[in-house]
Amino acid sequence: MKPIVQCVPNISEGRDLDAINYITEVLKNQPGFKLISVEPDKDYHRSVITLIGDPEAMIEPLIKFYGRVLEKIDMNKHKGEHPRMGAVDVCPFIPIADVTIEDCVSYAKKLADRVSTLYQIPVFLYAKAAQSEDRTNLPDIRKGEFEGMREKLQDPKWTPDFGPSVMHDTFGVTAIGARIPLIAYNIDLGSDDEKAARFIARAIRQSSGGFAYIQAGPVFLEERGHVQVTMNILDYKKNPMYRIFETVRMEAKRYQIEVTGSEVVGLIPKEALLDSMKYYLKVEQKKFDPEMSMDDLVELSITYLKLRDFEPKKIIEANL
Amino acid sequence: MKPIVQCVPNISEGRDLDAINYITEVLKNQPGFKLISVEPDKDYHRSVITLIGDPEAMIEPLIKFYGRVLEKIDMNKHKGEHPRMGAVDVCPFIPIADVTIEDCVSYAKKLADRVSTLYQIPVFLYAKAAQSEDRTNLPDIRKGEFEGMREKLQDPKWTPDFGPSVMHDTFGVTAIGARIPLIAYNIDLGSDDEKAARFIARAIRQSSGGFAYIQAGPVFLEERGHVQVTMNILDYKKNPMYRIFETVRMEAKRYQIEVTGSEVVGLIPKEALLDSMKYYLKVEQKKFDPEMSMDDLVELSITYLKLRDFEPKKIIEANL
Numbered sequence: 155m156k157p158i159v160q161c162v163p164n165i166s167e168g169r170d171l172d173a174i175n176y177i178t179e180v181l182k183n184q185p186g187f188k189l190i191s192v193e194p195d196k197d198y199h200r201s202v203i204t205l206i207g208d209p210e211a212m213i214e215p216l217i218k219f220y221g222r223v224l225e226k227i228d229m230n231k232h233k234g235e236h237p238r239m240g241a242v243d244v245c246p247f248i249p250i251a252d253v254t255i256e257d258c259v260s261y262a263k264k265l266a267d268r269v270s271t272l273y274q275i276p277v278f279l280y281a282k283a284a285q286s287e288d289r290t291n292l293p294d295i296r297k298g299e300f301e302g303m304r305e306k307l308q309d310p311k312w313t314p315d316f317g318p319s320v321m322h323d324t325f326g327v328t329a330i331g332a333r334i335p336l337i338a339y340n341i342d343l344g345s346d347d348e349k350a351a352r353f354i355a356r357a358i359r360q361s362s363g364g365f366a367y368i369q370a371g372p373v374f375l376e377e378r379g380h381v382q383v384t385m386n387i388l389d390y391k392k393n394p395m396y397r398i399f400e401t402v403r404m405e406a407k408r409y410q411i412e413v414t415g416s417e418v419v420g421l422i423p424k425e426a427l428l429d430s431m432k433y434y435l436k437v438e439q440k441k442f443d444p445e446m447s448m449d450d451l452v453e454l455s456i457t458y459l460k461l462r463d464f465e466p467k468k469i470i471e472a473n474l
Numbered sequence: 475m476k477p478i479v480q481c482v483p484n485i486s487e488g489r490d491l492d493a494i495n496y497i498t499e500v501l502k503n504q505p506g507f508k509l510i511s512v513e514p515d516k517d518y519h520r521s522v523i524t525l526i527g528d529p530e531a532m533i534e535p536l537i538k539f540y541g542r543v544l545e546k547i548d549m550n551k552h553k554g555e556h557p558r559m560g561a562v563d564v565c566p567f568i569p570i571a572d573v574t575i576e577d578c579v580s581y582a583k584k585l586a587d588r589v590s591t592l593y594q595i596p597v598f599l600y601a602k603a604a605q606s607e608d609r610t611n612l613p614d615i616r617k618g619e620f621e622g623m624r625e626k627l628q629d630p631k632w633t634p635d636f637g638p639s640v641m642h643d644t645f646g647v648t649a650i651g652a653r654i655p656l657i658a659y660n661i662d663l664g665s666d667d668e669k670a671a672r673f674i675a676r677a678i679r680q681s682s683g684g685f686a687y688i689q690a691g692p693v694f695l696e697e698r699g700h701v702q703v704t705m706n707i708l709d710y711k712k713n714p715m716y717r718i719f720e721t722v723r724m725e726a727k728r729y730q731i732e733v734t735g736s737e738v739v740g741l742i743p744k745e746a747l748l749d750s751m752k753y754y755l756k757v758e759q760k761k762f763d764p765e766m767s768m769d770d771l772v773e774l775s776i777t778y779l780k781l782r783d784f785e786p787k788k789i790i791e792a793n794l
Contacts, residue, residue, distance in 0.1 A: 363712025366683045392683025400724045405717070408756040436728040 157253035186211025199234025240326035258332035270317030506531025519554025560646035578652035590637030
C-alpha cells in the first residue's frame with residue numbers, strides 16, 4: 155500500500171476568491187493525491203486547504219503552491235482575526251494510513267528544504283518535526299506574528315531551521331511540521347458579547363486551567379454577527395467534542411447565551427464523531443451502532459453538535 | 475498580628491473512634507490555635523484533622539500527636555479505600571493570614587526535623603516544601619504505598635529528606651509540607667457502578683486529559699452504598715467547583731446516573747463558594763450579593779452543589 159497522509163496548508167488569504175483559485179490550481183487534478191477542500195474564511199482572512207493521498211506525490215505541487223502564494227499574498231497588507239506569521243502560515247503532514255509520524259517528519263523536512271532554498275523563505279519545523287522543545291507548540295513560534303517576526307528572528311534562539319535567518323519581506327515565515335490529527339473546532343454563541351466568549355474560552359482551554367489538549371480563544375465574526383469560541387482539540391481521544399460542546403453550553407448559561415451552532419474546519423476523524431454520538435445516544439437511551447453509515451453519522455452530528463455546513467466529505471474516512 | 479495557618483494532618487485511622495479521640499486529645503484546648511474538626515471516614519479508613527491558628531503554638535502539640543499516632547496505628551493492619559504510605563500520611567501547613575508560603579515551608583521543616591529525630595520516622599518534604607521537582611506531587615511520593623515503601627526507600631532517588639532511610643516498621647513514612655489551600659471535594663453518584671465512577675473521574679482529572687489542577691479518582695463507599703468521584707481541586711481560582719460539579723453531572727448522564735450530593739472534606743475558602751454561587755445565581759438571573767452572610771452562603775451552597783453535612787464552620791473565614 156502507498157502511504158496516505160493528510161496535508162493541511164493554511165494560507166493568509168480568505169477574501170479574494172480569484173487569488174485563492176489561482177493559488178490552489180496547482181493542487182487540483184494531480185496524480186497521487188486529492189484536493190479535498192479549500193475553506194476560505196473572511197473574518198479570519200485565512201483559507202484552510204486539505205489534501206489527502208501519497209505524500210511523495212504532493213511535494214512538487216506543494217512547491218509550486220508556495221510559489222503562487224509568494225506571487226499573490228503580501229503580508230504587509232494582511233489583517234484578520236486569526237494569528238499568523240506568514241503567507242503560508244502553517245503546513246502540517248498528518249499520518250492517515252500505512253505511514254508513521256516519523257515518515258511525516260521526513261516529508262516535512264524535504265518540503266522545508268526545497269521551499270527555503272528555492273524562495274528564500276525562513277522555515278520553522280514544528281510539532282513532531284520540531285528540532286527543540288520550545289518549537290513544539292505552534293503558538294510559541296508564531297508569537298509576535300508577522301509584524302514582530304523581523305525582530306524575533308534576530309534572537310539566536312529563533313534562528314529558523316531552514317532558509318535565511320531574516321524574514322521574507324512579503325511572505326514572512328512559514329511553519330512546516332508533522333502532527334497527529336487535530337480537530338479545528340469552533341462553537342458559535344448566539345451573542346456579540348466578546349467578553350463572554352473570552353471567559354468561556356478561558357474556562358475550557360488548558361493554558362488557563364481548562365481541559366488538557368485544548369487551545370481556545372474568543373473571536374467576533376463580523377460577517378456572521380456573533381462571537382465564537384475557536385479551538386484546536388489536540389487529542390480528541392482524551393477530550394471528546396461532546397465534552398467541550400456541553401461545557402461551553404454550561405458556561406454560556408451564566409450569560410443567558412445559547413450555543414447556536416458549531417463547525418469543523420478541515421477534516422475530522424470518523425472516530426471522533428462516533429465517540430460523541432455514543433454519548434448523546436446513551437444519554438437518550440437510544441441504540442448506538444458503531445457501524446452506522448456516513449450519512450447517518452453526519453445527520454446525528456448535525457442534530458447533537460449543531461454542526462453547520464457539514465457533509466460526509468468532511469470526514470477523513472469518506473475521502474479514502 | 476500573629477500569623478494564622480491551617481494545618482491538616484491526615485491519619486490512617488477512620489474507624490476506631492476511641493483511638494481517634496486519644497490521638498487528637500493532645501490537639502484540643504491548646505493555647506494559640508483551635509482544633510476545628512476531626513473527620514473520620516470508615517470507607518477511606520482515614521481521618522482528616524483541621525487546626526487553625528498560630529503555627530508556632532502548634533509545633534509541640536503536633537509532636538505529641540505524632541507520638542500518639544505511633545502508639546495507636548499499625549500500618550501493617552491498615553486497609554482502606556484511600557491511598558496511604560504512613561500512619562500520619564500527610565501533614566501540610568497552609569497560609570491563611572499574615573504569613574507567607576515560605577514561612578509555612580519553615581514550619582514544615584521544623585516539624586519534620588523534630589518528628590524524624592524523636593521517633594525515627596522517615597519524612598518527605600512535599601508541595602512547596604519539596605527539595606526537588608519530583609517530590610512536589612504527593613501521589614508521586616506515595617506511589618507504591620505503605621506496602622511498597624520499604625523497597626522504594628532503597629532507591630537513592632527516594633532517600634527521605636529527614637530521618638532514617640529505612641521505613642518505620644509500624645508507622646511507615648510521612649509527608650510534611652506547605653501548600654496553598656486546596657479543596658478536598660467529593661461528588662456522590664446515585665449508583666454502585668465503579669466503572670462509571672472511574673470513567674467520570676478520568677474525564678475531569680488533569681492526568682487523563684480533564685481539567686488542569688484537578689486530581690480525581692473513583693471510590694465505592696461501602697458504608698453508604700454508592701460510588702463517589704473523589705478529588706482535590708488544587709487551584710480553585712482556576713477551576714471553580716460549579717464547573718467540576720456540572721461536568722460530572724453531564725458525564726453521569728450517559729449512564730443514567732444522578733449526582734445525588736457532594737461533600738467538602740476539611741475546610742473551604744469562602745471565595746470558592748461565592749464564586750460558584752455567582753454562577754448559579756447568574757444562570758437563574760437572581761441577584762448575587764458578594765457580601766451575603768455565612769448562613770446564606772451555606773444555604774445556597776447546599777441547594778446548588780447539594781453539599782451534605784455542611785455548616786458555616788466548614789468555611790475557613792468562619793473560624794478566624
